Amino acid sequence: MLVLLLALIGTCAALCPDGYLQISRTDCYTIYFTNQTTFVAAEADCVLDGGHLASLHSYDEQHSLAGMTYGMNPLIGMKCDDEAIANCTWTDGSVVDYQNFPGGVPVLSYGGCVRLGSNDEMWYSWNCAAPTDSFLCKVPAYDDIVTIPVEMTTAEPVPTTPIDHIKGCPKQQYTADTYVFSPNWPSPYQAGVDCLYFITAKNSRKLTIQFEYVETNDMIIVYDGSDMQSRVIANVTGKNGAAVWQYYSTGSTLTLDFIANSTTGGKGWSAAVYNV
Missing domain, CATH: 3.10.100.10 (Mannose-Binding Protein A, subunit A)
Structure with missing residues (x-):
């Protein structure tokens, strides 16, 4: 009879500071x-x-x-x-x-x-x-220890493989001036992601956000405040060109909700956020 063990294996994943x-x-x-x-x-x-x-x-x-x-x-x-x-x-x-x-x-x-x-x-x-x-x-990039539960048996040890990147959404908290983007940008993100971004201005100033690229099938909802109960400034989707779409906050915070409508993943989006 095989004996099942639950091991916690630590592996290093390269990470970036917020906004990088x-x-x-x-x-x-x-x-x-x-x-x-x-x-x-x-x-x-x-x-x-x-x-x-x-x-x-x-x-x-x-x-x-x-x-x-x-x-x-x-x-x-x-x-x-x-x-x-x-x-x-x-x-x-x-x-x-x-x-x-x-x-x-x-x-x-x-x-x-x-x-x-x-x-x-x-x-x-x-x-x-x-x-x-x-x-x-x-x-x-700096290394972070990610603890991964791995099921092993006494009959056959489970090999471990280093993680090249953390899948899913990037970190949620950002401070202007900075750059925000979809997971894995400019490479394709994985299908089905729905990510939140919370952005705060320095010194209680206001914010402006400039979208430079948005995949056709994706949507970013821009909220004028610190949560999704705030007023919606814009529903940004399907932008690809030289012009820049720009929006302003009335306070010192913005919230973004990235909704990937594509079932196969895509390139995603990129935007710059800075104090005004």
Whole structure:
């Protein structure tokens, strides 16, 4: 007779801080929105999050961020002493093994810092001392111990496999300025998800949310308050284009209810939320 045992197996799952998007097993990204931050101050803000201004090391890495950066010109972590790529460095100290300047070389028309093009994924120079409207932070994903009940028998041990990501909904609590998105964005989410997002402004200010992409069959209900009893601002669905849908709160909180109408999963949606 087989003896059944219930074992609790701990395995590591890579996680991101609130408001950060996990693109790979090891890295998380977010955009901050501002009109008063210089390169040095932006780097300091990223360091407070445990990372740096983003370094980019391949086309695939940069392209995976296109949904987050589209329509914006965020600063990244490169700084160049002159128009030779050999004299450019990343603030995180990583090797410069990829660049996407027009013509293949830095053209420092505005200064030695670098930001992304708003819709072409190219890199352009920027004055390091000038205020920027946004900047891209990159932090390492951290490991969390997930306890998984596993049924085992004395006849045949059950193998364990590391979890690549946590399925289902992302974390619920967010603080502006931040980026929110469907599970696994920009990869497809699993079918049947229904996720809630609770967003709070800093210093009791008001919020604005900008939707940049919404899958045709999905819906996001935007509530003007801290729960689903609040007034509905919008039912957002089926958006895919260059224009941005933007809504404002009357108070310091917003609640989002993401309802996946598709039975097969889909790409989902992405939106930026910041203080006003």
